[in-house]
Amino acid sequence: MSADSAYRVETTPRLAQWRIETLSSTYRKSNPFRIGLWNWFLTVERNKQFCVKLYPEVSSLTRDQPPIASFVIKLVSSSSSSGRKTIVHPGICDKQLKNSDDFVWAVDTLFTGKLIIDVEFLDLKVAPSSGGEPASIWTGYPITKQSSFTALTALSRMLIDSIHTDITITTSDGSIGAHRAVLATRSPVFHSMFSHNLKEKELSMINISDMSIEACQAFLNYIYGNFQATEFMAHRLDLLRAADKYDIADLKEACHESLVEDIDTKNVLERLQVSHLYRLNKLKASCMRYLVNFGKVYEIRDELNLFIQNADRELIAEMFQEILSTWKGY
Known part of the structure; x- marks a missing residue:
C-alpha cells in the first residue's frame, strides 16, 4: 500500500x-x-x-x-x-x-x-x-438558486433594455424609464404614489431633481438587482439620501455599514453630519470615537472651526459632551 x-x-x-x-x-x-x-x-x-x-x-x-x-x-x-x-x-x-x-x-x-x-x-x-x-x-437549493438568478437577469434586462417601461424618472441632468410595479414593490413611498391620485400617477413621471442621472441609474440598478460595487462606492451618499427618502431599508443599511468602514480625517466631519441627518447611530458613534478617542480632532482644527459655525446645534452639543466625557476618563 x-x-x-x-x-x-x-x-x-x-x-x-x-x-x-x-x-x-x-x-x-x-x-x-x-x-x-x-x-x-x-x-x-x-x-x-x-x-x-x-x-x-x-x-x-x-x-x-x-x-x-x-x-x-x-x-x-x-x-x-x-x-x-x-x-x-x-x-x-x-x-x-x-x-x-x-x-x-x-x-x-x-x-x-x-x-x-x-x-x-x-x-x-x-x-x-x-x-x-x-x-x-x-434538491431545492440548485433549483431555487437558478430560479433566483434567472429572475434577476430578466428583471435587469427590463431596466437595461427599457422593456415595457411605464414611468419616467427625471433627474438633474436626464431621464430614465422604469416600471411602476417594480418600484412599488421595493418602496412603500413609490407604492403610495401610484396608489393615490397624485401627479406622479397622473403624469407617469417622477421628479428626482436632487440626483444626477448616474446616481439615479445606480439607485435603479440596486432596485432591479443589477448592482455593481464600483457604482455603489461612487454614489454612496446619493444612494443613502434616496434610500431614506423612499424608505428602502436594506439599501440604507448597506450604505450605513459601508460609510463606517472608511472614515478618515478628510471625510469624518461630513460623515458626522450625515449620521445626524439620517439618524445613523453606528456611524455617529464611530465618527465621535475617531475624532475624540483617537485625538483626530486636533489634526483638523481649521475644518472643525468651519464645521462648528455651520453644523446643527444639537450635533455640536453632542460632540462637546463626548469630548468632556472622554476627558473625565483621563
Whole structure:
C-alpha cells in the first residue's frame, strides 16, 4: 500500500469510505475529499478511546455557507483473530458543521487490523444568505438558486433594455424609464404614489431633481438587482439620501455599514453630519470615537472651526459632551 493511498478517501456523490490497512500511529488525518459543495476531512485518534472526526475544510465557503449535514457513519473492522465487526453511529440529522470539533464520535473499542470508516451522506443543506429555511443542495437549493438568478437577469434586462417601461424618472441632468410595479414593490413611498391620485400617477413621471442621472441609474440598478460595487462606492451618499427618502431599508443599511468602514480625517466631519441627518447611530458613534478617542480632532482644527459655525446645534452639543466625557476618563 502506497503512502498516498493510506490517506485517500474513495467517494461517490454521497458516500465516502476511508480504508485503513494498519493504524500504527495514534493519530491520522485523511486527504481532503469532495462531497457536495465542500472539501472534507476525516481524522482518527487512538488513545483511551477511539475517536473519529468529520469536518469541512476551512474556507470562505464554509464560513459563509457551512454545511448542515445528515449522515450515517459506521466503523467496519476485520482481523484474522476476531473476524469482521461493525459499529454504527445512531445517526446525525441536520447538524451544522464548521470546524473539527462539531462532530466527534468516541467509541471504547480499540481496533486492530484493517478498518473502514464509511460515511453515507443522506442530505446536505445550506441556509440562504438572505435568511429563511435551509435548503438541500441536492434538491431545492440548485433549483431555487437558478430560479433566483434567472429572475434577476430578466428583471435587469427590463431596466437595461427599457422593456415595457411605464414611468419616467427625471433627474438633474436626464431621464430614465422604469416600471411602476417594480418600484412599488421595493418602496412603500413609490407604492403610495401610484396608489393615490397624485401627479406622479397622473403624469407617469417622477421628479428626482436632487440626483444626477448616474446616481439615479445606480439607485435603479440596486432596485432591479443589477448592482455593481464600483457604482455603489461612487454614489454612496446619493444612494443613502434616496434610500431614506423612499424608505428602502436594506439599501440604507448597506450604505450605513459601508460609510463606517472608511472614515478618515478628510471625510469624518461630513460623515458626522450625515449620521445626524439620517439618524445613523453606528456611524455617529464611530465618527465621535475617531475624532475624540483617537485625538483626530486636533489634526483638523481649521475644518472643525468651519464645521462648528455651520453644523446643527444639537450635533455640536453632542460632540462637546463626548469630548468632556472622554476627558473625565483621563
